[in-house]
Amino acid sequence: MSEPSSAAVPASARSVALARLLVYSLIGLVIFFVPFEIGGKSTIVLDHAASYLVKDARTLVVVIAMLLMAYGALEPWVSGSWRENAVSVAFSVLKVLGLAIGVAFLFKAGPEVVYAPGMLPFLFEKLVLSLALIVPLGSLALVFLIGFGLLELIGVLMQPVMRPIWRTPGKSAIDAVASFVGSYSVGLLITARMYAQRHYTLREAAIIATGFSTVSAPFMVIVAKTLNLMPAWNLYFWGCMAITFTVTAVSARIYPISRLPSEGSTDPVLPEGRSRMQAAWDAGLEHAHIAPPLRVSLRETFADGLRMTAAILPSILAVGLLGLLAAKYTPVFDILGVLLYPVTWAFGLDEPMMVARAVASGLAEMFLPAMLMKEADVVVRFTVAVVSVSSVLFLSASIPCVIATRIPLRMRDLLLVWLQRTFLSLVFTIPFAQFAHKLGWL
Numbered sequence: 366m367s368e369p370s371s372a373a374v375p376a377s378a379r380s381v382a383l384a385r386l387l388v389y390s391l392i393g394l395v396i397f398f399v400p401f402e403i404g405g406k407s408t409i410v411l412d413h414a415a416s417y418l419v420k421d422a423r424t425l426v427v428v429i430a431m432l433l434m435a436y437g438a439l440e441p442w443v444s445g446s447w448r449e450n451a452v453s454v455a456f457s458v459l460k461v462l463g464l465a466i467g468v469a470f471l472f473k474a475g476p477e478v479v480y481a482p483g484m485l486p487f488l489f490e491k492l493v494l495s496l497a498l499i500v501p502l503g504s505l506a507l508v509f510l511i512g513f514g515l516l517e518l519i520g521v522l523m524q525p526v527m528r529p530i531w532r533t534p535g536k537s538a539i540d541a542v543a544s545f546v547g548s549y550s551v552g553l554l555i556t557a558r559m560y561a562q563r564h565y566t567l568r569e570a571a572i573i574a575t576g577f578s579t580v581s582a583p584f585m586v587i588v589a590k591t592l593n594l595m596p597a598w599n600l601y602f603w604g605c606m607a608i609t610f611t612v613t614a615v616s617a618r619i620y621p622i623s624r625l626p627s628e629g630s631t632d633p634v635l636p637e638g639r640s641r642m643q644a645a646w647d648a649g650l651e652h653a654h655i656a657p658p659l660r661v662s663l664r665e666t667f668a669d670g671l672r673m674t675a676a677i678l679p680s681i682l683a684v685g686l687l688g689l690l691a692a693k694y695t696p697v698f699d700i701l702g703v704l705l706y707p708v709t710w711a712f713g714l715d716e717p718m719m720v721a722r723a724v725a726s727g728l729a730e731m732f733l734p735a736m737l738m739k740e741a742d743v744v745v746r747f748t749v750a751v752v753s754v755s756s757v758l759f760l761s762a763s764i765p766c767v768i769a770t771r772i773p774l775r776m777r778d779l780l781l782v783w784l785q786r787t788f789l790s791l792v793f794t795i796p797f798a799q800f801a802h803k804l805g806w807l
Contacts, residue, residue, distance in 0.1 A: 386653040393510030430497035437675030438464035463679030504670025518649030541577040552578035557770035568627035576613030609755040676769035685761030688729020701725035
C-alpha cells in the first residue's frame, strides 16, 4: 500500500489525521462488526452491553424507556409538528397511544388478550427495552465508525460497485453493513445524518432506508431459532444478504423510488494520476483532519440518537400491538395475502394461501411470519425466514423509524415498496430454498 498523502492535509498534521482515521475507525469496527463470546453468547459488543443492562439493570432501563416514550409522545404536541401532514397527525396520536400502552403494561392493566405470548410482553421486553439502549449506545459508537474518515475512504473504494448496481454512492456501503450487523435503527441513523448533511439525494436516501436498513444479525438469530434453522445458519445469513441486496437493485429501478429526485449528489472524481486506493486514503485523511473534536461529535450524535429513540419507541408499542391483534383477529392479512398468493401457488409450496397470509403479516411486525409458520416444512420455514428480513419495512418499527428520520417519504410509497419487496423476495427466495433443499443444504 502506498504512503497516504493528501494535498488538503498539511504535512505537520498528517500523522495526527492518520492516527484519528486508524484508531477511531478501528474502535468503531470492533464495536459494530467483531463478535465476542461472553457468558456463552457470541455477538457484537453493542448487543452484549444492551443485553447486560436489560438483564441486570432492568428497572433503570424501564425508567429510561418510559422517559423517552413520554418525550416522544408529547414532543409533537408541544412543538406543533403534529400539524405538518396527515401522517404526522396519525403517528402523533399513535405515540400517545403507545405511551398509554406502556404505562398499562407496567401496571398490568388492560384486557388479558394483549398479554398473550407474543403480544404486548414480546413487544415491550424484546423490542422496546432493547431499542431504548441500542439506539443511544449505537449513536455513540457510530461516531467512531463514520466520523473520522472511514466512511469517505470506503466510499471511494466502493464507488465502482454501489453506483451501477444499487444507484447509490460508494459511501452507502457502510450503511448496508452497519444495518446487518448492528440494526435497522443504526442504519437509519447513519442515513438520516448523511441525508441531512446532503451526502445523499432524496432518491439515494430512500433506496438506502428501504433497501439496506433491515433487522440486525442478532435478530436474525432469533428468527432462525424460532424456525429451527440454526443448523443452516450460514446458508440463511448469506442467503438473506444476497436476496435483500438483489431485491434492492430491482426496487431502486421501479416506481415509486425511481421517480424520486436525485439531483445534487455525485461521486467524487478520481484525481488525475492517482489510483483508487490512493484517492481513498486522501479522502479519509482529509475528513479525519477536518472532523470536529471527539467530544463534540459524541454529544451531537448522541442527541440525534435520543431523539430518534424517543420517536420510535411509542410508535413500536402502538403500531406493533395493533398489527399483532389485526393478524390474529381480523382478515386484513388474508386480503393482503391474496396479492402474494400467485407466487406461493406458482412455485408449488404446501398450503400456498397460508404461506401468503403469514408473509403478509410481516407488514405489521417482521417476527409475525416466523411465529405463524414455525411448524411448516423446511422450504416454507426458510422462505418465511428470508422474506421477513428482505422485505425490510414493517409497521411496528422500521416504518416509524423512516418517518422519524425526516426523509420526506410518503406512507403510501413506503407501503408500495413493502409490497414490491415482499413479492420480489418470494420470487427469488422460493426457488433458492427449493434448490438448497434438493442439494441437502436444508
